[in-house]
Amino acid sequence: AQKITQTQPGMFVQEKEAVTLDCTYDTSDQSYGLFWYKQPSSGEMIFLIYQGSYDEQNATEGRYSLNFQKARKSANLVISASQLGDSAMYFCAMREEEETTDSWGKLQFGAGTQVVVTP
Amino acid sequence: EPEVTQTPSHQVTQMGQEVILRCVPISNHLYFYWYRQILGQKVEFLVSFYNNEISEKSEIFDDQFSVERPDGSNFTLKIRSTKLEDSAMYFCATGRGRMNTEAFFGQGTRLTVV
Numbered sequence: 001a002q003k004i005t006q007t008q009p010g011m012f013v014q015e016k017e018a019v020t021l022d023c024t025y026d027t028s029d030q031s032y033g034l035f036w037y038k039q040p041s042s043g044e045m046i047f048l049i050y051q052g053s054y055d056e057q058n059a060t061e062g063r064y065s066l067n068f069q070k071a072r073k074s075a076n077l078v079i080s081a082s083q084l085g086d087s088a089m090y091f092c093a094m095r096e097e098e099e100t101t102d103s104w105g106k107l108q109f110g111a112g113t114q115v116v117v118t119p
Numbered sequence: 120e121p122e123v124t125q126t127p128s129h130q131v132t133q134m135g136q137e138v139i140l141r142c143v144p145i146s147n148h149l150y151f152y153w154y155r156q157i158l159g160q161k162v163e164f165l166v167s168f169y170n171n172e173i174s175e176k177s178e179i180f181d182d183q184f185s186v187e188r189p190d191g192s193n194f195t196l197k198i199r200s201t202k203l204e205d206s207a208m209y210f211c212a213t214g215r216g217r218m219n220t221e222a223f224f225g226q227g228t229r230l231t232v233v
Contacts, residue, residue: 043208045212107152107164109161
């Protein structure tokens with residue numbers, strides 16, 4: 001079963017506009033972490049932001065913020081004031097953090113969303 | 120800013136040949152991971168490594184794969200007899216602890232098996 005679902009294969013956004021990338025997850029763990037990564041065309045994976053399941057406030061890092069809705073199991077990434085350099089693939093990932101879970105400690109990724117920022 | 124370094128950035132190899140992919144983790148990191156991304160697909164977990172032994176491996180990580188940390192700094196992934204389907208981007212990731220709030224990836228090694 002899919003642990004991480006990113007339903008938007010691709011999005012266009014105009015420069016200076018905000019864009020929201022959807023991510024829903026599936027886990028029965030109470031303790032888990034959610035990550036967003038950016039992968040430009042050069043291929044590297046750039047860590048953007050982390051949200052812990054027990055964090056009461058939504059995570060923010062500069063122009064990136066994570067809209068964490070625990071009851072809905074969603075962790076959408078919001079990029080404000082988009083720039084041309086934001087054009088990339090964006091991956092949502094989850095790490096299950098309860099030791100009783102076989103998969104604890106490793107990241108499980110969604111299929112990604114390709115973002116194209118236009119002038 | 121400290122970073123995870125991978126070499127080579129790109130390797131082309133003939134089917135059946137052995138390849139070794141190298142990773143230099145951030146100096147105080149203790150947990151090491153390899154992930155794979157076949158072109159156009161999602162990133163997949165291969166293996167995690169801690170205290171000089173494998174902590175967990177996926178079903179992809181079969182007998183053709185091995186990992187080691189031979190000299191206390193480099194962390195290597197070896198594929199003994201490459202297949203065409205091993206062509207992918209391979210990422211090393213490291214962390215201070217298993218539950219860090221950050222998980223840093225290297226820039227990746229693009230492996231092409233011909």
